[in-house]
Amino acid sequence: MINVVIYLKKEHDPNQLVGLLLSKKLIASASIDFDNISYKMKDEIIVKEIFNVITAQSKALLFNEIVQVSEKEIGQSIAINSTPIVGANGFFNESVRSKTIPI
Numbered sequence: 001m002i003n004v005v006i007y008l009k010k011e012h013d014p015n016q017l018v019g020l021l022l023s024k025k026l027i028a029s030a031s032i033d034f035d036n037i038s039y040k041m042k043d044e045i046i047v048k049e050i051f052n053v054i055t056a057q058s059k060a061l062l063f064n065e066i067v068q069v070s071e072k073e074i075g076q077s078i079a080i081n082s083t084p085i086v087g088a089n090g091f092f093n094e095s096v097r098s099k100t101i102p103i
Contacts, residue, residue, distance in 0.1 A: 001088065001096050004066055006054040007038070007079040014052040020073055021056060026066050028099035030056035057085070057096050061103045 004027065008014050014032045021027045036053040039046055058066060060082070067080050088096075 001085040002082040007051045025101040027056040027058045028096040
C-alpha cells in the first residue's frame with residue numbers, strides 16, 4: 001500500500017480529481033491540503049509556489065494508472081509521487097483493499 005501525493009496548481013480543481021479517482025476505485029480515500037507553499041531554487045533565486053496537495057491511499061500496483069488518469073484529467077504532466085505505507089492495522093488494510101479495484 002502507498003500514499004500517493006499529487007501536487008496541483010491553483011487553477012486545477014483537486015475535488016474533481018479526487019472524485020474521479022474515487023469513482024474509478026483507484027484510491028480508497030484522500031485528503032486535500034489547500035494553499036500548500038513550496039520553495040525551490042531557480043536560477044539562483046528562491047521561488048515560492050502554491051499548490052493544492054492531494055494525499056490518497058491506494059495499492060502500489062495502481063500507481064501508474066493513477067498517474068495516467070490524473071494527467072489525462074488535468075491535461076498536462078503534474079508532480080505525483082508515492083511513499084510506501086510500511087505499517088497499518090487490519091482495519092486500514094481492509095479499507096484500502098475493499099475500496100479499490102482488485103489486482
